[in-house]
Amino acid sequence: MPGGSALLGETQKMVLGTNWKLPVENVCGDGYHLGWAHAGAMSAVQSMDLTGLNVGNSGVDLDGGLSVAGMNGHMVLSALDGVSGYAFYPDPKPILEYLEANRQTVIDRLGEVRGKQVWGAQVNITIFPNLQLLPGLNWFRVYHPKGPGQIEQWTWAMAENDMLEAVKTQILENQCLTVGLAGLFDNDDGDNLAACTEQSRGWRTAQMDVYTNMALGRSGKREGFPGDIAAGLVSEHNQRYFYRRWQEHMMAETWAEVPTYNINSLTAQEAEHA
């Protein structure tokens, strides 16, 4: 919406015994961890469909979302239904009313695809290396590395300024319930991330490759979208780009050696009609 967005509430800070890349990877592309890692939370609060993802991962709708990467390590994971951002709200009605009342304004401003399909949908945005924001679940997060194997995770709730105060209050409340310090979803991730970090320190494990091959070779250009795109939220497409970018930084001797790329960028005309 034209009024922009703002962060709500106090900063929610937590120490996690994990390498900083793992929580970024967890949110940038790992749609399939939901039905396993967050099965308990999903069964407690899910009120709407999110691209067919469910407890136990028995099915998925790959046409329902996109994994978008290819711009200097920045990534987007997006559902395309215009409402699923609020799938993990026990009572999404007030927010669905807000979306319905303002849908046309957003379509006029951003076009059909972004206005109808993306705005209101679950969208995970990663700004490389350590900033993530999720319109929909409405949180904004920075991971501060605190030395090897430890980070401080700072989270805020995020809402559009054009929302009514009652809707903002509901968003802050739900963000605290789902991904707050006692968040039903967040409290599942911490130990998993710590365990991945700990296990990788083993002598044998350290010699093994990270296996991120899901949907390899199945990405390309999509009409009306920038980036190298793979279908669905269940894919390791974005993780590959994330680690590729990290490797590019690690291998460069100087900043000048870090490559700059924006794969399949839209022309000004395409962007206008997107």
Next chain:
Amino acid sequence: MLDRPLSPPPVEVIVAVTQALHCEARLLDNEDFDGWLAMLNEDICYRMELKSRRFRADRSPPLPVGPGVIFNEDLGRLKLRVDRLKSGFVWAEDPPNFIRRAISNVEVVARPAENEVRVHSVLIMHRNRIDGTTRVLTAARTDLWRGEGQAWLLAARDIVLDHSVLPDSNLNAFF
């Protein structure tokens, strides 16, 4: 809150409520969540707000829709959290963690209604998790306990967590 009345509540009330606090801690340590839920009043308000730590001279206005919360639960939401813990899908609690709660600094304060008391207490929670990870959390609690028949039930709890950066990866435990 000053909370210093002219006369304390009857000693049997102080004993009964203090016993209830200890019993509650033991039930939670033993993961007897149903037993704990049975000690709660139907209209319980269980809250832990996010606290700000600002410079004393900071005169910034309060945040527009409030600071946010860590817990803001009614009985339904507490049951929902218990259901999640019992779902078998909460990997951070499997194998079970060793959690021990110590309750201290208990003050039982009379209220105008005879069957209600305000109770201040301090909770120290010792958690031994994963393999060798030990975390100690402390919190202050201000409760409202209500006498219902033979039992004292928890009607409200306002918790202040003494950590501006949570030193652990979850708060799957009740305070």
